[in-house]
Amino acid sequence: MTPRFEITKAATFDAAHHFPTEPEGSPYRGLHGHSFMVEATVRGEALDEAHGWVADLGALEAALKAAAAELDHGLLNEKPGLELPSLEHLCLWFARRLRPEWPGLCRVAVSRPTIHERCVVDL
Numbered sequence: 001m002t003p004r005f006e007i008t009k010a011a012t013f014d015a016a017h018h019f020p021t022e023p024e025g026s027p028y029r030g031l032h033g034h035s036f037m038v039e040a041t042v043r044g045e046a047l048d049e050a051h052g053w054v055a056d057l058g059a060l061e062a063a064l065k066a067a068a069a070e071l072d073h074g075l076l077n078e079k080p081g082l083e084l085p086s087l088e089h090l091c092l093w094f095a096r097r098l099r100p101e102w103p104g105l106c107r108v109a110v111s112r113p114t115i116h117e118r119c120v121v122d123l
């Protein structure tokens, strides 16, 4: 059996959004904000001999924080790919942003912890 490892790091950001496609009067149509958490999971089998790890969680943290900082305190709708700023589209946005640098990225989760909502995409 070959052990398969998954490492996960999380980062947080706060952002505003609205859903212009919602009908007049919908609470989702008006501008409002949420606190978000994004979690990125990287899978690997081979361990770095010098460190005994799949990949450095510190490097993953730096990449994740840099991506989250692009959205922090902004309006999600203004970002390409987030014109309809659902949790699902946020998962895809982070996946596209991180995948070139992190080919082992296998899962992205974006949640709104304060209102107990979460979306996960397996890549």
Ligand SMILES: Nc1nc2c(c(=O)[nH]1)N=C([C@H](O)[C@H](O)COP(=O)(O)OP(=O)(O)OP(=O)(O)O)CN2
Pocket (backbone or CB within 6 Å): 027, 028, 085, 086, 087, 088, 115, 117
């Ligand atoms: N599948 C999804 N459904 C919904 C998403 C989403 O991203 N994916 N997003 C929303 C809205 O962002 C909405 O603002 C989420 O807030 P809501 O669930 O309404 O929770 P609130 O606490 O803000 O409001 P309550 O009325 O107290 O529930 C909707 N659906």
Ligand SMILES: [Zn+2]
Pocket (backbone or CB within 6 Å): 017, 028, 032, 033, 034
């Ligand atoms: Zn919302």
